[in-house]
Amino acid sequence: MFSNDEPTIYNLLTVEETKEKKPKAYTSKFRQNVKQEYTSGRGGAKTMGPAKVTAPQPTDYLKKHEKEPQLPKKEEFKYPDDNRKKPSVPKNNDTPLMGLKTTKNFISTNAVENITAVPKLPAKKFADTRNGDVQNLIPSGYEPVFVHKKDFGEVPMYLTKRKEEVARAQEEYDQYISEQIRRTALRQLTYDERQAIIDGLKANWEDIQDQYQGLSVVTDTAPKKNRKERMEAQMKQLERDIELFEKHKVIYIGN
Amino acid sequence: MAGEDDNIDTKDLELERIIGFNGKVQSGLMVHPDREHIVYPLGCNIIIEDITKEAKQCILSGHTNDVTCIDISNDGRYIVSGQETFMGFKAIITLWDYATKKAIQKWELHKVKVQAVAFSKSGKYVISLGGQDDGSVVVWDMVTKEPICGSPAQVESAGITTCLATSKVSDEVFVTGGDNTLRVWTIDKENRKIRPSNTNLGGFKRSITCIEMVDDQVEDMPYFFCGTTTGDILCINKSTNILQFEFPGKDKFCLGVTAISFVKMTDKGFNMLIGTGSGIVGNYNISVCFEKGNKVKTVFKHRSDAKPWKHCESAITSIAKRGAGHQFFVGTDHSQVYKFQFADYSADLIKTCHSCPVNDIIFPFGVAQLILTCQEGEIRVWDLTTGRELRRFVLANKVCNALAISRDGKIVVSGWNDGKIRILGFKSKDLSLELKHVVMDAHNKGVTAVALTTRGDQVISGGGDGMVRMWEIITFMDHTGKKEMRADLRHSMKEHKNCVSEIVIASSDKECASASGDGTTIIWDLTKGSRKTVVFANTLFKSVCYGEDEHQIITCGTDHKIGYWETYDGSMIRELEGAKAGAINFMDITSDQKAFATGGEEKLIKLWRYREGEVTHVGKGHSANISRIRIAPDNRSLISVSEDGAILQWRFPAV
Incomplete structure (x- = not known):
């Protein structure tokens, strides 16, 4: 429709001027070096007389070993596992510790131990031949083991039976009660019935709405006004009814 | 119902900027004695603005109607302001503490309008002048904050008194002037009396608009200057009440003198700034010399290094000096403020x-x-x-x-009251x-609404006659190739x-909704040019917005209600109580349609959540009926305008 070169309001927006940043001109990293070297080495041969250094002071005389190199202090050598090492084996000229004697009365303690000891149970055995050959009973499998029982770990029969009985009794009781309630209670509207009523109400509302939309804008005569007001009242009533039905999922009907 | 005004969890909207100044108030623009703030009226508020930094503003609100006069005490501690009100009611004078920005005292004595207020020299008294229906001068004591005495401002044969000025020498003297009246008053506090003495103007009949006291400058010349509607300035001796001289003799100022401000004494005499009804600001020197026989000779000349500055087409209503006058501010009737540098006489x-x-x-x-x-x-x-204006x-x-x-x-595209649509580029x-x-x-009774489609080639316009019309803009080349x-x-x-x-036009460009004062909002089919659905309510619809992906519209009007309607069949979804008092004039919805803002005669801006229908934020600051609100496209700010001409920019909160 318009050509693109036409000015727009967006041209009024203040555009921040971004200056293009030029990359810095290249300077060699040796530039300083070169500069220095260029000037420093000059006139090396221009010396006149000895180098100008401060004369040594009499208080600052040369001392013994001053010119020797300063060595670092000696440190004792240590193995890295020194603190983990076992004590060394006794030497052949070491004398063992002599003359140690216990105070324990072995006789009496032994006697007391034996007297108080619980007698040992005989091992469970069985003889399976007439010659009296005996075998160990435990590993043979003749001895019953509790955990190997067939119904080990299961709820005993009497308990389940009792539970069932209780449940049945409760169910019968509930049935009886609900039967009693049903006999005395109100009738509940089923989902389909409720839906049918709502649909019907909506259909009615739409009918009236269609007519209402067809009304003229100007309501100048009394019949027109009455008609409009009547329709508005009807629609309002229907809206209220629809809302009532939609609001409640469960509806009972009294007899 | 949700959205009660007194809902506790509503927050205040944060005000970012006010663009507004009521230039019609005579000497309404003032510079505070601290030289860093300007004070000016806007509707029923007074605004204190920092001139050194980036325009930090502070609002004094407390008046119930438009502020008509302001004065600041010479020590800068107090501001006093008067307002007008409806016929038969009493107008309020409010005394503000400058440091805390709070109202200290409210005085109700004048009827209908307070014409002028002034502090005396050391701030001992406040003198107030009532308007046309009141016609009295009242002196208030600043210590007890009680009125001392009052008196009719003029003799019965004289016209209305319009202006007031206090002496720069004594607390007890002030001057009032108006239509054929000019009086010098002295306050007698002990006897609770004020005594007027009429000045002798000789044969002059003048209507005085402004008075500038310069009685402190020269010992033997306790003069004050009065600007008149005739366009000349009268100089009167305060002690003798005699007209000394008047100037300029023949070339009077066009449309009257509206503002006078004395700058300094020079060797050339009094140096004054004079603003006129035709928009001229001049810096004049008035030299006085006495000849024998009590004759006075005056020379009236503009400063030689500059010419009088001319503002286009509106009166100068206030000249406010910053400090001694090295810089001064000029307010015009057309609500513009200029900053002058005295040295080079340049205006900004x-x-x-x-x-x-x-x-x-x-x-x-x-x-x-x-x-x-x-x-x-x-x-x-x-x-x-x-906050600057770019084009006009x-x-x-x-x-x-x-x-x-x-x-x-x-x-x-703009719609005008002469029934034309003007397309601007x-x-x-x-x-x-x-x-x-x-x-x-385009329309018989003026064009009242316009809208453009997304492509920008179709205009929908609505008129005062109730017609909604659709126009197609066609560009073509004429025979010259233009x-x-x-x-x-x-x-x-x-x-x-x-x-x-x-x-408002739907984003599909195929339908639009129009709100009308006849109590209907109609959704139109733009392809067929016929009505789709109509919404009736017993109200004057003011505004309409599309919401909820354009399946719904929301409307507001004079019945204080916000209505949500289905676009499909025009049935009402819900209705909210939008305002406690007054019509809702306008509403705007955010681009994500989660929130909308309303404003109207309540002078409050309310921000609503769309789905919840709850007010989350309230904006207080307008001093007149809000006419329009727009939420910025980036959802960061909200702009509202009101009938006093103020534009307020608010920070849009995260809703």
């Missing part, structure tokens, strides 16, 4: 504001930085980041009612607004019986 426009009700605001599509506003015969483009389009003696801008930003040279095409006789524009009528849809207040 620092503030432009709307001087009458703003009828419409719009944002360009997707740009939150610019807004377009319209008042009477002006369309202005503002930059919101700086003026058409005298017409009123622009509505604006719309195309998405490409190339054309602005931008000049390529300086981007100023220029008229491209006028649709003559680009021309034409608007062809596509549909004219006649259903509304009253003026169309707003039109």
Whole structure:
């Protein structure tokens, strides 16, 4: 429709001027070096007389070993596992510790131990031949083991039976009660019935709405006004009814 | 119902900027003695603005109607302001503490209007002058904050007293002036009396508009200067009450003298700044010499290094010196503020504001930085980041009612009260607004609403006669190869019986909704040009918005209610109580349609959650009826305008 070169309001927006940043001109990293070297080495041969250094002071005389190199202090050598090492084996000229004697009365303690000891149970055995050959009973499998029982770990029969009985009794009781309630209670509207009523109400509302939309804008005569007001009242009533039905999922009907 | 006003969890909207200044108040623009703040009235508020930093503003609100006069005490501790009110009621004078920015005292004694207020020299008294229906002068004691005495301001044969000035020498002396009256008063506190003495003007009959006291400058010349509607200035001796001289003799100032400000004594005499009704600000030297026989010879000359400065087409209402006068501010009737440097006499426009009700605001599509506003015969483009006006389009003696801008930003469509639609474009040279095409006789009783489709080639307009019309803009080349524009009528849809207040177009461009004052909002099919659905309510609809992916519309009107309606069949979804008192004039919805803002005669801006229908934020700050609100496209700010011409920018909160 318009050509693109036409000015727009967006041209009024203040555009921040971004200056293009030029990359810095290249300077060699040796530039300083070169500069220095260029000037420093000059006139090396221009010396006149000895180098100008401060004369040594009499208080600052040369001392013994001053010119020797300063060595670092000696440190004792240590193995890295020194603190983990076992004590060394006794030497052949070491004398063992002599003359140690216990105070324990072995006789009496032994006697007391034996007297108080619980007698040992005989091992469970069985003889399976007439010659009296005996075998160990435990590993043979003749001895019953509790955990190997067939119904080990299961709820005993009497308990389940009792539970069932209780449940049945409760169910019968509930049935009886609900039967009693049903006999005395109100009738509940089923989902389909409720839906049918709502649909019907909506259909009615739409009918009236269609007519209402067809009304003229100007309501100048009394019949027109009455008609409009009547329709508005009807629609309002229907809206209220629809809302009532939609609001409640469960509806009972009294007899 | 949700959305009660007294809901505790509503927060206040944060005000970012006010663009507004009521230039009609005589000497309403003042500089505070601390030299860092200017004080000016805006509707029923007073605004204190920092001039050193980036315009930090502070609002003094407490008046119930438009502020008519302001004065600041010489020590800067107090501000006093008067207002007008409705016939038969008493107008309030409010005393403000400058440091805390709170009202200390409210005085109700004058009827209908307070014409002028002034502090005495050391702030011992406040003197107030009532308006036309009151006609009395009252002196208030600042220590007890009680009135000392009052008296009729003029003799019965004289006209209305309009202005007031206090002496710079003593606390007890002040001067009032008006239509054929000029009196010097002395306060007698012990006897609780004020005593007037009429000045002798000889044969002069003048209506005085402003008084400047210069009685402290020269010992033997305790003069004061009075500007008149005739266009001359009278100089009167305070002690003798005799007219000394008047100037300029023949070449009187056009449209009267409206503001006088004394700057300094020089060797050339009194140096004064004079503002006139024709918009001239001049810096004049008045030298006085006495000849024998009590003859006075005066020489009246403008300073030699500059010419009088001329502002276009509106009166100068206030001249406010900063400090001694090295810099001064000039306020005009047209709500513009200029800053002058005294040394080189150069003027800077620092503030432009709307001087009458703003009828419409719009944002360009997707740009939150610019807004377009319209008042009477002006369309202005503002930059919101700086608060400055960028461009202006003026058409005298017409009123622009509505604006719309195309998405490409190339054309602005405006509806005017002369029944024409004016299509504006931008000049390529300086981007100023220029008229491209006028649709003559678009509507009978003025165009009240316009809207543009997303492509920008179709205009929907609504008129005061209730017609909704669709126009197609066609551009073509004429025989010289110049680009021309034409608007062809596509549909004219006649259903509304009253003026169309707003039109919004759905994003599909296939339907639009129009709100009307006849109590209907109609959704139109734009392809067929017929009505789709109609919404009835017992109200004058003011505004309409699309919401919920354009399946719903929300409306507001004079019945204080916000209605949600289905677009499909026009049935009501819900109704909210939008305001406690007063009509809701306008509403705007965010681009994500999660929240909307309303504003109206309550002078409050309310921000609502769309789905919940709850008020989350309330904006207080307007001093007149809010006429329009727009939420910025970036959802960061909210702009509202009111009938006093103020533009307020609010920070849009996270809803």
